[in-house]
Amino acid sequence: MFKVLLITLSLATINFTSEAKNPEQSVYSNAGEVIKMRVQGHRVACQPNGAQLCFSVQKGATIGMDSWEVLQQPVEGFTYEEGYTYDLIVKIEFQQGKTGSERFKYTLVEIISKVKEA
Numbered sequence: 001m002f003k004v005l006l007i008t009l010s011l012a013t014i015n016f017t018s019e020a021k022n023p024e025q026s027v028y029s030n031a032g033e034v035i036k037m038r039v040q041g042h043r044v045a046c047q048p049n050g051a052q053l054c055f056s057v058q059k060g061a062t063i064g065m066d067s068w069e070v071l072q073q074p075v076e077g078f079t080y081e082e083g084y085t086y087d088l089i090v091k092i093e094f095q096q097g098k099t100g101s102e103r104f105k106y107t108l109v110e111i112i113s114k115v116k117e118a
Contacts, residue, residue, distance in 0.1 A: 032093040034109060038063045039075075039086040041117035046070050055080070063087075072101040077108035087112040 038058040046054035055071040058064070075090055089109040095102065 032091045034089060034091050035060050036063060036112070037075075037088045037090045039078075039080065039088060040068060041083050041085045043080075043082070044070060046072050071106070073104070073106060075106040075108050078111075081114075083117055084114050085117055086114050 036059070040056040042056070043053035044056045046052050055075070056068040057071045058068055062069075075088070078086075078088065080086075088111055091107045091109050093105045093107070095105050
């Protein structure tokens with residue numbers, strides 16, 4: 001058992017060392033993250049004057065809870081139809097050199113469900 005633990009620690013050290021050599025590049029920015037996302041059937045104002053409408057979403061473990069967050073950027077490849085709640089698989093990628101909400105790019109991987117709101 002001691003030998004297995006030692007090998008595991010050695011591998012962790014190797015991975016940490018290789019990431020430390022290039023601090024500007026993160027694992028997240030290279031691979032992205034794939035998550036499940038629920039999109040509410042009506043959009044919400046995302047600017048104080050209501051000039052722009054944004055998606056109201058739940059991500060991952062928050063799906064099915066009472067709280068929703070505003071997603072200010074589009075989901076590339078996703079065609080939204082008002083009045084339907086969607087469950088999606090979405091890839092999130094970090095974009096170097098961008099700030100604010102534009103730091104992340106959302107891309108549709110799959111539509112799991114589309115349900116008409118009552």
